[in-house]
Amino acid sequence: MTAIPAESLEHGDFRRYRRGCRCTKCRAGANRQNIKNRYLRQTGRPAMRPTDRAADHLLLLRAAGLDDKTIRQHTGICPDVMYRILRREGVIHARTEARITHVPVPAPTAARGRAYIPGHGTVRRLRALVAAGWYQAELARRLGKQKENLKQIIDRGEQGQVAQYVADEVRALYTELHDQKPEEHGVSTRYAERARKLAAERGWAPPAYFDDDDFDNPDFVPAANVTALKKNDLGALRRAEIEHLEQFGLSEHEIAERLGMTHSSVRNIVLELRRGQRRIRAREGAAA
Structure with missing residues (x-):
């Protein structure tokens, strides 16, 4: 969703x-809005609100079977705002909160409850998030489910089935x-490390092991049992994690902080990856 251009708004609209x-009407409109915001703050009704109420309602809409695209169409919010709210970061305007909370939660239908699919994609995604440090109780909270229900899905394994919704x-x-560090979104380091340790003990692969198509491919086998990784394999895992994070535009300093590595180590791996990519392009050019 793109921002509304100025030309589509009336003069006098703040x-x-x-x-x-900066015409006279627009300056007057901005002044009126500032006065209104000041009055709301003084009477205990600030224009900016915490994200908790909106996040809880978004989870209810998800749990009722609405996908994110449909939710955004009903609420008029863009993906960045929606996921920031779900991460419970910052504040939002009261109008944004109202647009979200005024969307009615549809009643579950019988058809929705009967649609079941193979569970390997769901289990792999959940286990990968745990391996990244998102502990199961936090995942359950964000999904609006009981921890025990989520644990049953994870422990049931890839041979089970899950509801489509x-x-x-x-x-x-x-x-x-998948590309967020839990510690940066309210998860304590102790819980994040406990989740990573649990995943390592059970051999659950982190997000860096997977391409998007791998999760739902029944023939795909996760790269390795994390507990059985040798030193060279650990290096390969680090390179895969760095390559994965670099694709999202993170700087070397941000990657080093996220992975608990020194900047020089990350820098050396990035240079090595780029040299490898140049060699591949050169070979492909020569073959053409």
């Missing part, structure tokens, strides 16, 4: 003033969290 129009919810949550 939003047009924010988009650069649960698979959709987990897929959306994985998209939201």
Whole structure:
């Protein structure tokens, strides 16, 4: 969703003033809005609100079977705002909160409960998030489910089945969290490390092991049992994690901080990866 251009708003609308129009009407509109915001703050009704109420309602909409695209169409929010709210970061305007909370939660249907699919994709995504440090109780909270229900899905393994709507919810949550560090979103280091240790003990592969198509491919076997990795394999895992994070535009300093490595180590691996990519391109050019 793109921002509304100034030209599509009437003169006197404070939003047009924010988009650069400094005519008399727009200045007056901005002043009126500032006065209104000040009055709301003084009477205990601030224009900016915490994200908790909106996040809880978004989880209810997801649990009722609405996918994220449909939710955004109903609420008029863009993906960045939606996922920031779900991560419970910062504050949002009262109008944004109202647009979200005014969307009615649809009643579950019988058809929705009967649709079941193979569970390997859902289980892999959940285990990968645990390996990244998202502990199971936090994942359950974000999905609006009981921890024990989520644990049953994970422990049931790839041979089980899950409801289609649960698979959709987990897929959306994985998209939201797989490149995020839990410690930067309210998860304590102790819980994040406990989740990573649990995943390592059980051989659950982290996100860096997977391409998007791997999760739902029944013939794909996760790269390795993490507990059985040798030193060289650990190096390969680190390179895969760095390559994965670099694709999202993170700087070397950010990657080093996220992975608990020194900047020089990350820098050396990045240079090695780039040299390898240049050699591959050169060979492909020569073959052509």
